[in-house]
Amino acid sequence: DIQMTQSPSSLSASVGDRVTITCRASQSISTYLNWYQQKPGKAPKLLIYAASSLQSGVPSRFRGSGSGTDFTLTISSLQREDFATYHCQQSYSSPGTFGQGTKVEIK
Amino acid sequence: QLQLQESGPGLVKPSETLSLTCTVSGGSISSATYYWGWIRQPPGKGLEWIGSIFYSGKTFYNPSLKSRVTISVDTSKNQFSLRLSSVTAADTAVYYCARRLEYLSARFDPWGQGTLVTVSS
Numbered sequence: 047d048i049q050m051t052q053s054p055s056s057l058s059a060s061v062g063d064r065v066t067i068t069c070r071a072s073q074s075i076s077t078y079l080n081w082y083q084q085k086p087g088k089a090p091k092l093l094i095y096a097a098s099s100l101q102s103g104v105p106s107r108f109r110g111s112g113s114g115t116d117f118t119l120t121i122s123s124l125q126r127e128d129f130a131t132y133h134c135q136q137s138y139s140s141p142g143t144f145g146q147g148t149k150v151e152i153k
Numbered sequence: 154q155l156q157l158q159e160s161g162p163g164l165v166k167p168s169e170t171l172s173l174t175c176t177v178s179g180g181s182i183s184s185a186t187y188y189w190g191w192i193r194q195p196p197g198k199g200l201e202w203i204g205s206i207f208y209s210g211k212t213f214y215n216p217s218l219k220s221r222v223t224i225s226v227d228t229s230k231n232q233f234s235l236r237l238s239s240v241t242a243a244d245t246a247v248y249y250c251a252r253r254l255e256y257l258s259a260r261f262d263p264w265g266q267g268t269l270v271t272v273s274s
Contacts, residue, residue, distance in 0.1 A: 090261070147199050
């Protein structure tokens with residue numbers, strides 16, 4: 047199975063901050079990488095697919111980039127509603143695997 | 154818009170079989186564009202894909218669970234179901250159903266709200 051490693055596991059940030067989360071795959075996955083946002087007690091919500099495509103309805107402050115083994119999710123100006131856990135997921139090979147999640151907390 | 158809703162027992166005894174159903178509303182499960190999947194999340198842990206099914210009944214499963222998992226579809230009821238046999242405490246998790254789109258990068262959207270299943274005697 048392809049292992050997905052996110053860093054950091056958690057971070058503290060303030061409203062308006064630029065936030066960057068990294069996801070690294072154990073082997074090359076081209077751009078078969080998706081990002082999800084999960085709020086406490088809620089289901090994950092798709093933010094980004096194919097590494098950099100913004101899902102319909104998702105604010106443009108979310109940006110995904112990367113290819114191969116290294117990927118980044120950037121929130122350009124953190125809003126209060128963005129405090130959540132973020133998960134990456136590879137779909138290059140089965141089984142599709144997820145990262146362990148990155149929790150974004152209020153500083 | 155499309156909505157998914159999980160249903161089933163919240164408590165299952167060890168060694169027994171976990172059974173959940175996902176009801177799809179606002180769209181047809183018989184679409185040729187999508188698969189339908191199950192994903193779980195143990196308390197405080199990450200997400201794990203369990204398996205997926207096409208409306209025709211074609212399935213594919215996570216090899217780590219394949220020997221214990223069966224996913225089926227009932228197009229007349231717009232539902233698909235999960236059965237996980239011989240459960241242990243390690244199967245305690247929130248179970249989600251979701252639609253899976255294969256185009257470009259296979260992804261899950263939308264998701265059901267999830268249902269907590271606890272394995273305990």
